[in-house]
Amino acid sequence: MTKDKKQQLSEAIQHNVLTLQWAPGQDLDESSLSLQFGLSRTPLREVFRDLAGQGFLSQKQHRNTRVAELSHQTLREFFQAAPMIYSAIMRLAAENRTIAQVQQLEVIQDDFEQALASADGQARSLANHRFHKQTALMANNRYLLPSFERLLIDHTRIGQTFFRTAGPDQPMSEASDHHRQMIAAISAGEVARAGDLAIEHWNLSRAQFAQFVMPQSLDVNLGQWIQGEPS
Amino acid sequence: MTKDKKQQLSEAIQHNVLTLQWAPGQDLDESSLSLQFGLSRTPLREVFRDLAGQGFLSQKQHRNTRVAELSHQTLREFFQAAPMIYSAIMRLAAENRTIAQVQQLEVIQDDFEQALASADGQARSLANHRFHKQTALMANNRYLLPSFERLLIDHTRIGQTFFRTAGPDQPMSEASDHHRQMIAAISAGEVARAGDLAIEHWNLSRAQFAQFVMPQSLDVNLGQWIQGEPS
DNA sequence: TGAATACAGTTTGTATACAAATGAATAAAT
DNA sequence: ATTTATTCATTTGTATACAAACTGTATTCA
Numbered sequence: 001m002t003k004d005k006k007q008q009l010s011e012a013i014q015h016n017v018l019t020l021q022w023a024p025g026q027d028l029d030e031s032s033l034s035l036q037f038g039l040s041r042t043p044l045r046e047v048f049r050d051l052a053g054q055g056f057l058s059q060k061q062h063r064n065t066r067v068a069e070l071s072h073q074t075l076r077e078f079f080q081a082a083p084m085i086y087s088a089i090m091r092l093a094a095e096n097r098t099i100a101q102v103q104q105l106e107v108i109q110d111d112f113e114q115a116l117a118s119a120d121g122q123a124r125s126l127a128n129h130r131f132h133k134q135t136a137l138m139a140n141n142r143y144l145l146p147s148f149e150r151l152l153i154d155h156t157r158i159g160q161t162f163f164r165t166a167g168p169d170q171p172m173s174e175a176s177d178h179h180r181q182m183i184a185a186i187s188a189g190e191v192a193r194a195g196d197l198a199i200e201h202w203n204l205s206r207a208q209f210a211q212f213v214m215p216q217s218l219d220v221n222l223g224q225w226i227q228g229e230p231s
Numbered sequence: 232m233t234k235d236k237k238q239q240l241s242e243a244i245q246h247n248v249l250t251l252q253w254a255p256g257q258d259l260d261e262s263s264l265s266l267q268f269g270l271s272r273t274p275l276r277e278v279f280r281d282l283a284g285q286g287f288l289s290q291k292q293h294r295n296t297r298v299a300e301l302s303h304q305t306l307r308e309f310f311q312a313a314p315m316i317y318s319a320i321m322r323l324a325a326e327n328r329t330i331a332q333v334q335q336l337e338v339i340q341d342d343f344e345q346a347l348a349s350a351d352g353q354a355r356s357l358a359n360h361r362f363h364k365q366t367a368l369m370a371n372n373r374y375l376l377p378s379f380e381r382l383l384i385d386h387t388r389i390g391q392t393f394f395r396t397a398g399p400d401q402p403m404s405e406a407s408d409h410h411r412q413m414i415a416a417i418s419a420g421e422v423a424r425a426g427d428l429a430i431e432h433w434n435l436s437r438a439q440f441a442q443f444v445m446p447q448s449l450d451v452n453l454g455q456w457i458q459g460e461p462s
Numbered sequence: 463t464g465a466a467t468a469c470a471g472t473t474t475g476t477a478t479a480c481a482a483a484t485g486a487a488t489a490a491a492t
Numbered sequence: 493a494t495t496t497a498t499t500c501a502t503t504t505g506t507a508t509a510c511a512a513a514c515t516g517t518a519t520t521c522a
Contacts, residue, residue, distance in 0.1 A: 030504080040477045042273065045505090046280060053284030055377075062483055062504060074373070081374040084319055092311060142305070143312040146286075147378035261474080271507045276475090293474060293513055467520075475512070482505070490497070 009037045010047050017056045017067055018129060018156045019122045024070040028057070055150035070154060075209075082151050087198040089148050092139035094186045094194035101138045102187045108134050109179050116172055121164030128163070129156045131179055138186065155205070162208035174204060240268045241278050248287045248298055249360060249387045250353045255301040259288070286381035301388060306440075313382050318429040320379050323370035325417045325425035332369045333418045339365050340410050347403055352395030359394070360387045362410055369417065386436070393439040405435060 016022040034044045052059045058068045112127040129152060136148045178201040185194040247253040265275045283290045289299045343358040360383060367379045409432040416425040 041504095042476055042478090046277070046475095049277060049280045050284065053281065064503070077372045077374055080323060081319070081372055084315065085374070085378075088312070088315060141308045141312055142286075143308055143316070143378050143381050145378075146381065147316075147374050147376075150374050150377065272474090273506055273508090277505095295473070463522105465520105465522085467518100469516105469518080471515090471517100473512105473514075475510105477510080478508090480505105480507080482503105484501105484503075486499105486501090488497100488499075490495100492493105492495080 005037055005039050006043050006047055009033070009039060009044065010051060012037075013047070013051055014056055015126075018126065018153065020157055020160045022067045024067055024157070026067045028065045028067070030065070054146070055153050068153070070157060074154065075158075078151065078154055081147065082155070083199060083202050085144065085148050085151055086202055087195045088144060089136050089139045089141075090182065090186070090198035091191045091195040092141055092144070093135045094189055094191045096140045097138045097186050097189070101134070102183065105131070105134050105138070105183055105186070109176075109183060112179065113176055116176060121160065125156055125160055125163040128159070128175070135182070135186070159205070159208050171204065171208075175201070178204065236268055236270050237274050237278055240264070240270060240275065241282060243268075244278070244282055245287055246357075249357065249384065251388055251391050253298045255298050255388070257298045259296045259298070261296070285377070286384050299384070301385060305385065306389075309382065309385055312378065313386070314430055314433050316375065316379050316382055317433055318426045319375060320367050320370045320372075321413065321417070321429035322422045322426040323372055323375070324366045325420055325422045327371045328369045328417050328420070332365070333414065336362070336365050336369070336414055336417070340407075340414060343410065344407055347407060352391065355394040356387055356391055359390070359406070366413070366417070390436070390439055402435065402438065406432070409435065 013022075022028075028048070030041050030044060030048075034041050037044070048057060048059065048065045051057045052065065052068075055068055057065050059065050108127070108131050112124075112131055115123040115127040118124070132152055132155075133149075136145055136152070139145075139148075178197060182194060182197050182201070185197055244253075244259075253259075259279070261272050261275060261279075265272050268275070279288060279290065279296045282288045283296065283299075286299055288296050290296050339358070339362050343355075343362055346354040346358040349355070363383055363386075364380075367376055367383070370376075370379075409428060413425060413428050413432070416428055
């Protein structure tokens with residue numbers, strides 16, 4: 001019944017990164033974490049390496065592992081890639097979904113709506129994360145997955161502010177509406193419709209990004225990227 | 232003067248995987264490799280983990296590390312993702328390239344043409360690999376990169392047969408032509424043109440893939456069909 | 463005979479001790 | 493006073509011994 005310690009550690013780190021409880025660029029301490037989780041440094045470092053490979057952490061030779069940065073350069077790259085990848089994932093999900101996966105997605109969406117009703121920003125954001133992660137699972141494409149997951153990590157981190165501050169009003173319920181429509185399109189195998197919904201959903205997200213305040217207090221006008229280009 | 236052993240090991244593994252000297256699905260032996268490279272198992276396993284994260288190797292809990300598989304399912308996913316990603320990378324390369332990078336790309340292309348003139352299939356294939364890897368570097372997008380690199384790994388592995396068997400005739404010189412046109416488009420910052428060239432180049436590649444006729448019904452490792460030589 | 467199980471050998475995973483590298487603080491020099 | 497060396501404490505990287513898990517073979521029992 002005892003869960004795998006490495007798994008626990010990995011999930012804890014992911015949670016802390018996604019919720020911004022660990023700030024972008026923040027240093028991690030091997031010895032304190034290994035003490036905390038009852039693991040020696042060897043397996044701990046393997047978890048670090050995995051998570052660095054997935055985009056949660058970043059590592060440099062002979063330097064301490066840290067939470068992956070979120071710079072203005074990062075955001076620029078984000079906007080260049082996100083619409084295309086999100087749309088592709090949604091189209092493939094509509095193409096390759098199984099019935100069991102659709103049912104699972106509906107359960108996750110129920111959780112998301114419950115979270116929206118609550119005041120818990122982290123719960124909202126993480127539920128949203130899980131929704132999109134499930135669509136990626138349904139897309140079932142090992143080549144697209146790593147890029148999508150990286151985008152989703154940073155999307156979730158940036159969206160934190162939005163989910164934390166906003167009440168369950170207009171834009172929130174609109175996002176939830178989109179999710180419901182996505183489920184319908186995926187379930188019906190409407191590929192083009194699913195792809196269009198991804199774009200639509202994405203355009204809604206753009207508004208959230210404007211509220212994001214850079215942790216390292218870089219005085220960047222996010223608007224310039226948001227107004228920017230589609231592609 | 233002594234190069235980094237881990238780096239050497241990593242490059243050797245990548246080389247063996249890309250050239251099919253190690254067949255897809257083939258088991259790796261930790262102790263023999265650690266002996267061979269004068270490294271203990273700890274750093275060796277870290278290299279394994281990195282390369283598994285990049286798509287060269289695959290790992291499962293309590294099972295030996297192996298060369299990443301190439302199944303019929305893999306190929307299906309490959310065809311779903313490749314044109315879009317290749318095209319996006321090429322467009323971004325045209326958008327973000329620096330002069331130094333273009334010059335570097337020209338050097339790589341010279342190498343490629345030299346390799347085509349030779350009879351060395353591995354050299355041809357690896358030179359082609361380096362060309363496309365350089366375009367990905369120029370695209371300068373951390374989100375797209377991991378997906379592109381995974382595609383390129385398998386593209387190179389599948390293309391091996393083509394580069395090994397064909398002489399420097401029609402399709403080969405056509406590929407080289409494409410490369411030259413890509414350099415021109417990227418250098419001139421012609422984004423749309425670069426994206427179109429990627430699609431065109433990709434359509435040429437499809438012909439190469441046709442040489443690999445697999446039994447559609449069997450989800451077998453491609454490796455056993457590919458490998459022609461001992462050792 | 464055949465299935466299940468127990469055992470042994472091999473391989474993977476973890477802990478820990480030690481080596482190498484880094485960065486900060488201090489001392490020396492121009 | 494600023495720059496350049498030097499030292500030392502801290503942190504990262506590696507080697508190795510040991511523990512846990514898997515695989516194949518042999519043995520037992522129906």
